[in-house]
Amino acid sequence: MSEAASTRTPLGLLPSLAPLLRQWLPGQRWFAGKGCAVAGFSLVSATELLPLNGPGPGLLHLLVRVRQRDASSPSSDDCYQLLIGVRETLPPALAPTLIGHLAEGPLAGRTVYEGTHDPRLAALLLERLRTPGSLGPLRFDRFDGAPAIPAGLAARPLDAEQSNSSLVYGNAYILKLFRRLHPGPNPDLELPLALARAGCGRVPVPVAWYESTAPEPFTLGVLQPFLPGSRDGWVLALEALAGERPFLGEARALGRVTAEVHTALADALPTVKLGGPQTEGLAAAMVRRLDAAAQVVPALVPYAPRLRAAFDALAALGARGRTWAAQRVHGDLHLGQILRGPGNAPWSVIDFEGEPARPLTERCRPQPAVRDVAGMLRSFDYAARTHRPWNPAWAERCREAYCDGYAEVGGDDPRQEPELLRAYETDKAVYEVVYEARHRPDWLPVPMAAIERLAALD
Numbered sequence: 001m002s003e004a005a006s007t008r009t010p011l012g013l014l015p016s017l018a019p020l021l022r023q024w025l026p027g028q029r030w031f032a033g034k035g036c037a038v039a040g041f042s043l044v045s046a047t048e049l050l051p052l053n054g055p056g057p058g059l060l061h062l063l064v065r066v067r068q069r070d071a072s073s074p075s076s077d078d079c080y081q082l083l084i085g086v087r088e089t090l091p092p093a094l095a096p097t098l099i100g101h102l103a104e105g106p107l108a109g110r111t112v113y114e115g116t117h118d119p120r121l122a123a124l125l126l127e128r129l130r131t132p133g134s135l136g137p138l139r140f141d142r143f144d145g146a147p148a149i150p151a152g153l154a155a156r157p158l159d160a161e162q163s164n165s166s167l168v169y170g171n172a173y174i175l176k177l178f179r180r181l182h183p184g185p186n187p188d189l190e191l192p193l194a195l196a197r198a199g200c201g202r203v204p205v206p207v208a209w210y211e212s213t214a215p216e217p218f219t220l221g222v223l224q225p226f227l228p229g230s231r232d233g234w235v236l237a238l239e240a241l242a243g244e245r246p247f248l249g250e251a252r253a254l255g256r257v258t259a260e261v262h263t264a265l266a267d268a269l270p271t272v273k274l275g276g277p278q279t280e281g282l283a284a285a286m287v288r289r290l291d292a293a294a295q296v297v298p299a300l301v302p303y304a305p306r307l308r309a310a311f312d313a314l315a316a317l318g319a320r321g322r323t324w325a326a327q328r329v330h331g332d333l334h335l336g337q338i339l340r341g342p343g344n345a346p347w348s349v350i351d352f353e354g355e356p357a358r359p360l361t362e363r364c365r366p367q368p369a370v371r372d373v374a375g376m377l378r379s380f381d382y383a384a385r386t387h388r389p390w391n392p393a394w395a396e397r398c399r400e401a402y403c404d405g406y407a408e409v410g411g412d413d414p415r416q417e418p419e420l421l422r423a424y425e426t427d428k429a430v431y432e433v434v435y436e437a438r439h440r441p442d443w444l445p446v447p448m449a450a451i452e453r454l455a456a457l458d
Contacts, residue, residue, distance in 0.1 A: 014043045014064070016105025017084075020112065024099045025066065025080070029162050030179035032078060038124060043213060047136040049124060052107060058086035059121045060112075061138065063181065073423040074341040080182040081126075081220055085115035094118060103149040116177065120157035122167050124287060125175060129208040130224050134323040138220070142208040143196065149173070149207065149223075163356045173207060174226040178219060178353075181362035186219035187355055188353040191265065191267075201266035202257055202349050228243045233335035240323070241394065250399040251380070253341060253342060254338060255405025258376065262329065262369045272366045278326075279318025283311040287428045293430045297437045299448060300430070306455035314423040324420060326354050326366035331355060333372040336380035354430070373414045374424035378432065378450065385446045426454045 022038045025031050044063035052058035090098060090111045090211055094339035095306035097114040115121040128140050130149045142149075153170030153227060165177045189209050196205040204224040212218040238249040265397040274282065290307055294300040300307075330337070331354030339348045354363035377399050406415035414421050 012105050013046065013107065014062075016107065017041075017103055017112065019101035020102070021082075023347065028070065030164055031080070032180050033066060033068045033084075034162075035441050039067045039069050041066060046057065046136045048136055049083075049135070050121070051109075052086045052175065057115075057120060059115050059124060060084040060086060062189060067216040072316060078388060079216075079218070081177065081179055081181055081218075083115040083121070083177070085113045085118050085121050087111050087113070104343070116167060117156050117157050119212070122157070123153075126153060126169050126173070126223075127151070129175070129210065132208075134213070137212050137214045138210055138212050139208045143193070145196075146205065146207040155352065157174070159288070160373075163431060164353075168226055171226055175221055176225045177221045178260045180356065181218045181220070183216045183218060184360055184364070185217075185278065186222075186353060186360075187328075187331065187364055188351065189219050191269075191330075192222075192224070193353040194268040194328075195264050196252070196263065198264050198268040198334075200268075202261050202347065204348055204350065212238070217330070223447050224249045227339055227341055227348060230339040230345070230348070233338040233340070233347075234383065236340065237335055237380070237398075238386060241383060241391065247398050248401040251401040251409075252375065252405035255333075255402040255407075256409045257338065257349060258333065258402075259406045259408070259410030261349055263374070265329070266325075266327045266369075269328045269365070271325055272370055274324045274326050274368070276318040276323075279322065280315045283315035283318070283423065286311040286423060286430075289427065290430050293434045295443075297433050299444075300433060300451065303451050303455040307430070307451065310419075310422045310426045310454065312342060312456070313419050317419055324368050324417075328364070328369055329367050329369055330375075331358075331363050331367075332371045333375040335376070335383060336363075338377075360408070362411065366418060369410070369412075370414050370417060371424050372418050373403070373406060374421060374428050377425060378428050378447075381450055382446055385449070422454065422457060425450075429454060 004218065005006050006214070018041050022040060025038065025058045026034055042065045044065055047061040048058065049061050050059040051058065062084060063079055064082055065077055065079050065443060067077050081092055086107060086108060092114055094113055094117060097117040099114065101111050126149065129142070132140050132142050134430050153172060155167050155169050158174065164179050167175045169175065172218065176188065189206055192206050193201045195203045204227065206222050206224055208223040210220050212220055233250070236250060237247055287308055290304060290311070294304050313451040330349065330352055332351065337349060337351045339350060367448070380395045380402070382399040384391045404411060429447050429450040433444065433451060436444040436447055
């Protein structure tokens with residue numbers, strides 16, 4: 001184990017923490033390496049946000065690389081952000097956050113726990129964000145046009161997220177803490193900042209954020225306005241289905257919102273044109289994902305030739321000289337990523353991180369905007385499948401209304417590019433099959449129904 005880029009933290013700390021982390025990390029919802037043995041740790045950076053040996057609780061910020069192995073794949077090495085509280089004894093209210101008791105090392109005899117669930121420690125994070133500056137390898141920054149952040153806002157964790165953690169401050173702000181880190185700017189900060197500077201009102205403006213500057217640049221957390229009373233499009237769609245009500249007006253509005261965001265992103269950030277080689281490479285990547293998915297989920301095998309035909313058709317268009325515009329996109333757009341406030345409040349688009357399982361370089365790459373459209377179309381299908389009996393006509397009407405709304409604002413009707421739309425929807429359905437097979441087997445029939453439908457298309 002190495003201890004590089006340490007800031008005021010005693011040497012030998014990570015070796016003493018390692019046995020506890022080896023047991024604790026796999027149980028965290030945001031830990032991506034479930035099912036693979038933890039082989040070791042190395043310290044990227046360590047910063048005492050509150051002194052560890054003071055009279056009150058201490059707060060230790062760690063960036064830790066976790067090395068894992070399993071029998072079927074080479075070792076992986078992911079970097080995680082940990083916020084570790086340190087106390088002599090843990091109050092009963094914090095007992096569920098226990099990581100363990102240290103028997104040796106520089107903090108021998110102390111108790112360590114998940115610091116974000118301690119209101120005193122969570123309040124410290126907000127205080128740091130109120131006053132921009134640096135602390136060791138950490139840099140805290142604020143958006144120029146944002147109002148001052150009030151002091152003393154009560155903190156509470158939000159338990160709804162999976163791949164990250166969130167803290168809500170006084171129903172005024174929400175701080176998203178990125179857990180699994182990738183070098184470079186996180187699109188969940190980069191894209192909302194670009195949209196805010198472009199004057200797009202469809203995205204909550206980042207108020208403040210913090211980053212690691214050494215030895216590698218990582219986006220660590222983003223503070224945005226909290227939207228109390230908001231409900232996402234998924235909840236609203238399920239309510240419409242349960243009440244046997246149409247969702248066409250909402251679907252059309254969602255299409256318009258998507259097009260507004262795409263237009264603003266294309267204006268604010270560079271766009272490119274995908275020529276033949278790029279399109280063929282895009283299709284080849286889809287084929288590779290299909291082949292890999294068929295190995296994981298044998299139920300895909302009978303459909304693979306017809307699904308591959310959709311990707312081959314896209315590659316053939318590229319080979320004949322067809323080009324497509326590519327730009328920065330949301331990357332993981334679905335009904336759960338769009339919020340609507342009480343009454344007639346406007347829709348807001350959130351969570352621009354993209355699919356966390358994909359490499360950051362891929363998530364930040366310009367892509368045809370139809371990728372987001374395909375994600376939303378799949379989401380309507382998911383919603384319809386939750387209703388008993390299944391209501392495919394409801395999903396189809398929503399899909400048409402969504403594309404109508406998109407065309408009204410974007411100018412380009414995604415249905416006019418059927419090969420591109422089919423390829424992206426197929427690629428998304430293949431991704432869903434693997435996800436459901438691994439995490440929610442009871443949901444596997446949902447994407448498999450789409451696979452059957454897409455394989456039957458001419």
